[in-house]
Amino acid sequence: MTTTYRATAGIDVLTSNVAVPGFGLIPVNAFVLHAAEPVLVDTGPIVERDDFLAALRSVIDPSELRWIWLTHTDFDHIGALHALLEENPQLRVITTFVAVGIMSLIAPLPMDRIYLLNPGQTIDVGDRTLTAFKPPAFDNPVTTGFYDQQSGVLFSSDCFGAMLDAVPENAADLTDDELSRGQVFWATVDSPWLHKVDRAAQAKELDAIRALHPNMILSSHLPAAGGDMTERLLASLAAVPSATPFVGPDQAALEHMLEQMTAGG
Ligand SMILES: [Fe+2]
Numbered sequence: 001m002t003t004t005y006r007a008t009a010g011i012d013v014l015t016s017n018v019a020v021p022g023f024g025l026i027p028v029n030a031f032v033l034h035a036a037e038p039v040l041v042d043t044g045p046i047v048e049r050d051d052f053l054a055a056l057r058s059v060i061d062p063s064e065l066r067w068i069w070l071t072h073t074d075f076d077h078i079g080a081l082h083a084l085l086e087e088n089p090q091l092r093v094i095t096t097f098v099a100v101g102i103m104s105l106i107a108p109l110p111m112d113r114i115y116l117l118n119p120g121q122t123i124d125v126g127d128r129t130l131t132a133f134k135p136p137a138f139d140n141p142v143t144t145g146f147y148d149q150q151s152g153v154l155f156s157s158d159c160f161g162a163m164l165d166a167v168p169e170n171a172a173d174l175t176d177d178e179l180s181r182g183q184v185f186w187a188t189v190d191s192p193w194l195h196k197v198d199r200a201a202q203a204k205e206l207d208a209i210r211a212l213h214p215n216m217i218l219s220s221h222l223p224a225a226g227g228d229m230t231e232r233l234l235a236s237l238a239a240v241p242s243a244t245p246f247v248g249p250d251q252a253a254l255e256h257m258l259e260q261m262t263a264g265g
């Protein structure tokens with residue numbers, strides 16, 4: 001079920017929790033940035049499209065949206081993408097060349113509805129400038145997040161996500177242990193290549209985020225995190241290279257789980 005909450009002035013979160021049996025909950029977030037030209041950041045999971053659209057209508061009339069910022073093309077981000085493009089002819093999708101290529105294999109984006117923006121480039125959305133950046137962790141090479149100069153909010157796509165036992169609306173309501181364990185685990189699943197990164201190179205990337213002094217970090221897979229949490233979020237990422245790599249359940253483990261479910265049911 002998709003619910004909404006206000007992260008900070010002018011930014012609504014559309015969220016639903018995905019349960020991963022045996023592991024916990026992953027929040028899946030999209031955001032409405034109420035700029036002069038309103039921006040929807042990602043469009044929810046494919047399997048929850050109708051529910052997502054209903055929740056969206058509770059925070060903005062979709063005909064008022066001018067932009068969809070598509071951080072990447074994963075199934076938990078493209079749910080309502082085409083439905084919204086059909087409903088609102090003035091909507092355009094801010095994304096990358098390779099993202100358009102990937103979408104062409106499942107549901108092509110009309111070329112006159114896209115706006116290609118690479119990391120480091122900016123776009124004006126009426127009352128503010130958004131600067132695209134490549135987050136220091138991602139699961140899809142097309143990923144771009146962005147920094148909103150006016151609100152000081154960093155939109156980080158999948159970076160900084162966490163697997164949690166319960167999902168509050170404010171990351172500050174998580175204990176240090178819940179937050180760091182959840183974030184490190186998520187990163188080992190979602191960005192397993194972090195085990196291979198050069199630590200000095202990673203530290204530079206984390207420093208670049210530190211230097212922004214964001215007022216808030218909004219991840220696709222973490223409750224809203226105020227700027228006073230930035231150091232904790234960066235520390236979690238810094239711990240990933242030496243964390244235990246994730247290995248998923250194998251067939252024997254799956255059969256054991258199914259037996260337990262059958263016995264219990
Ligand atoms: Fe992803």
Ligand SMILES: [Fe+2]
Pocket residue numbers: 074076077158220221
């Ligand atoms: Fe995601």
